[in-house]
Amino acid sequence: MKLDVDVLRYLSKDDFRVLTAVELGMRNHEIVPTELIDRIARLKHGGTYKVLKNLLKHKLLHHDSSKYDGFRLTYLGYDFLAIKTMVNKGVFVAVGRQIGVGKESDIFEVAREDGTVLAMKLHRLGRVSFRAVKSKRDYLRHRSSYNWLYLSRLAALKEFAFMKALETHGFPVPNAVEHNRHCVVMSLVQGYPLVQVKSLENTDTVFETIIGIVVRLAEHGLIHCDFNEFNIMIDDNEKITMIDFPQMVSVSHRNAQMYFDRDVECIFKFFRKRFNISFQESKDDTDGSDEARDESGKPSFSEIEKSAGFLDRKLAASGFTRKDEEHIQRFIEGGAESDSNSDSEGVDSVNDLVEDLNEANIIDDDSSHLLEQDDGHESQEKDETCEAGESSG
Numbered sequence: 365m366k367l368d369v370d371v372l373r374y375l376s377k378d379d380f381r382v383l384t385a386v387e388l389g390m391r392n393h394e395i396v397p398t399e400l401i402d403r404i405a406r407l408k409h410g411g412t413y414k415v416l417k418n419l420l421k422h423k424l425l426h427h428d429s430s431k432y433d434g435f436r437l438t439y440l441g442y443d444f445l446a447i448k449t450m451v452n453k454g455v456f457v458a459v460g461r462q463i464g465v466g467k468e469s470d471i472f473e474v475a476r477e478d479g480t481v482l483a484m485k486l487h488r489l490g491r492v493s494f495r496a497v498k499s500k501r502d503y504l505r506h507r508s509s510y511n512w513l514y515l516s517r518l519a520a521l522k523e524f525a526f527m528k529a530l531e532t533h534g535f536p537v538p539n540a541v542e543h544n545r546h547c548v549v550m551s552l553v554q555g556y557p558l559v560q561v562k563s564l565e566n567t568d569t570v571f572e573t574i575i576g577i578v579v580r581l582a583e584h585g586l587i588h589c590d591f592n593e594f595n596i597m598i599d600d601n602e603k604i605t606m607i608d609f610p611q612m613v614s615v616s617h618r619n620a621q622m623y624f625d626r627d628v629e630c631i632f633k634f635f636r637k638r639f640n641i642s643f644q645e646s647k648d649d650t651d652g653s654d655e656a657r658d659e660s661g662k663p664s665f666s667e668i669e670k671s672a673g674f675l676d677r678k679l680a681a682s683g684f685t686r687k688d689e690e691h692i693q694r695f696i697e698g699g700a701e702s703d704s705n706s707d708s709e710g711v712d713s714v715n716d717l718v719e720d721l722n723e724a725n726i727i728d729d730d731s732s733h734l735l736e737q738d739d740g741h742e743s744q745e746k747d748e749t750c751e752a753g754e755s756s757g
């Protein structure tokens with residue numbers, strides 16, 4: 365995914381106004397009718413149409429006239445809205461090189477005014493799993509908000525909330541700086557993903573530190589669920605930092621035991637294969653951790669669970685709600701079919717929309733009321749929910 369931020373410089377206030385209007389329209393429309401964009405943006409003398417052309421040229425929007433004339437944001441368009449907001453807030457002043465391509469994200473370096481380099485993660489939920497999304501179309505149909513914008517925003521919100529909480533509780537994670545839309549800004553971790561490391565000075569210590577993190581997480585009520593050599597960073601002093609939190613679950617999750625064991629097994633397997641570590645030996649070499657282990661040296665979830673803390677529940681009160689968690693988990697686990705109680709809560713009501721709008725403070729209040737008059741289009745686009753879009757780039 366190329367992020368040509370130079371374009372940012374050439375975009376005017378009106379450009380961003382129209383881009384924001386499309387974003388707002390997408391809360392209720394997969395493809396936002398051009399005429400609605402114009403009504404939200406309220407530019408004089410048909411200015412909206414000229415601006416739309418410009419945004420299309422820069423690939424910030426996608427044009428679709430298959431059912432009616434309309435537009436939707438591209439990833440790039442959404443990126444720009446988030447980046448612009450971050451820049452306006454003074455979080456950073458420049459976007460640099462891409463430092464990571466994750467399964468469902470793109471990571472860039474960004475620079476603060478004083479030259480400090482941070483990491484910016486742009487979530488792209490739905491990019492890899494698009495087919496899964498498509499197969500859930502029946503389910504999604506009832507939730508116009510269930511699209512990549514929404515999911516990516518949820519993922520960022522969750523990641524930010526968890527990173528903050530984990531940091532507060534002394535876990536080695538990046539410092540969570542700011543989030544907006546699908547974007548999380550955090551401190552830049554020195555070092556490399558463990559997967560790139562061929563040999564270690566203190567293999568046993570590193571191993572025990574890593575297993576210790578999984579155990580301590582569970583003791584706090586949480587399971588990482590993607591705890592592996594790609595999401596563990598290590599620096600030249602063999603200091604460990606854990607990253608990548610959107611899929612974390614509570615120890616009260618129905619599959620908690622399985623997720624925990626899987627996280628542990630990933631680490632055991634990696635160390636066995638890469639570093640030839642023999643676990644019986646390392647067991648005697650623990651740095652004071654005395655948690656229950658089974659005969660192969662693996663920590664026992666059922667023992668830890670008994671005394672697990674409440675970080676999972678605290679997080680539920682952190683702005684990332686239980687409903688958010690349900691939505692994101694259902695997507696991640698692909699459990700759409702378990703949606704028997706077909707509630708309609710997932711759909712943003714116009715009130716939700718206006719509320720979010722005011723909160724985000726991205727467009728003046730008197731434009732948002734226009735959306736209230738516009739419920740008529742909704743039924744037209746149910747078949748377009750969760751388009752693949754330009755996701756392969």
Ligand code: ADP
Pocket residue numbers: 463464465466467468469470471483485538550551552553554557594595607608609
């Ligand atoms: P995904 O959820 O897509 O797997 P990750 O958060 O794991 O995304 O990030 C992908 C890659 O980007 C990581 O493997 C790492 O190389 C790099 N990365 C992510 N966050 C940081 C960070 N804060 N500092 C340095 N590199 C990072």
Ligand code: MG
Pocket residue numbers: 466467594595608
């Ligand atoms: Mg990752």
